[in-house]
Amino acid sequence: MKRGVPIRSVSRAISVLQEINQWGSLSMMQIAKYGQLxxxxxxxIVQTLIHEGLIEQEPSRKFYRATPLVQSLAQGFQVDSIVVEQARSxxxxxxxxxxxxxSVTVRxxxxxxxxxxxxxxxxxxxxRYYPGFRLPLMDCASGRVCLAYMSQQELDSTISWISQVGAPEEQEMIAYVSVNTLNKIREEGYAAIGWGQHNLTPGKTxxxxxxxxxxxxFEAALTLIYFSAAMKQAEAVDRHLEDLKKTAADVTAALAGSDLGARGDIQTVERSLNDP
Incomplete structure (x- = not known):
């Protein structure tokens, strides 16, 4: 196996688990369709995940759902919890x-x-969108904001990875997310996508x-979601962009304050340990 090339079977199993977890429960036909398998x-793959205790068949029908054991996969992940805490209010x-x-989204x-x-x-x-719902990096507004603020090295690495393991529609989007597009997002401080296709109601928001x-x-993106039929994109930007940017600035300031507070707490503890 070449360096950096994923093990295909592992990637497929992870994809199946993600699809089941995102949709709540799926039939075998839906798993094959959504996983493009x-x-x-x-x-x-389903039989393997059942054997490992990560999914189970529903009692009354041949649908498969995640088990509580899936939560154990995230026990060590707490990096962005502070973002949620500071952004919620x-x-x-x-x-x-x-x-x-x-919404608050992270990559x-x-x-x-x-x-x-x-x-x-x-x-x-x-x-209602609950924590854990996924959107493709290349084709959502928050993802394009994220891409725009990556270093060139990180951007090249991400695009290379998508070209290898991304779904066909994700690979097609690489050509549309140009350097000029990302430069414009940085200059204007936002990204916007109309009639989004990658959500629970495709084409409606x-x-x-x-x-x-x-x-x-870049730490996270704040995304405002509105009915596509309610107003045109230019009108939405004119009405709400400044409020959205101000909220993002407030969250950024709150994160900086929490970091300072945490460092202060550490220094206080260190002084108390060093005091005779």
């Missing part, structure tokens, strides 16, 4: 002001993953995303 391959305040839901591999959202706080939504920074580096 031959049916026999999907069947073998700010995104709720923004939704109360403008009505539309706002995980070649996806943007929802960590928190205010979909449950407003009636201006078709669906549009998004505007802005970056949140920590120690001067």
């Amino acid at each position: 031959p049916y026999p391959t999907a069947f073998r 700010h995104i709720r305040a923004l939704t109360q002001k403008i009505g539309w839901p706002v 995980v591999g070649t996806n943007m993953v929802v960590r928190d959202s205010t979909h449950s706080d407003t009636s201006l939504t078709f669906e 549009s998004t505007i995303a802005v970056p949140v920074f920590r120690d001067g580096k």
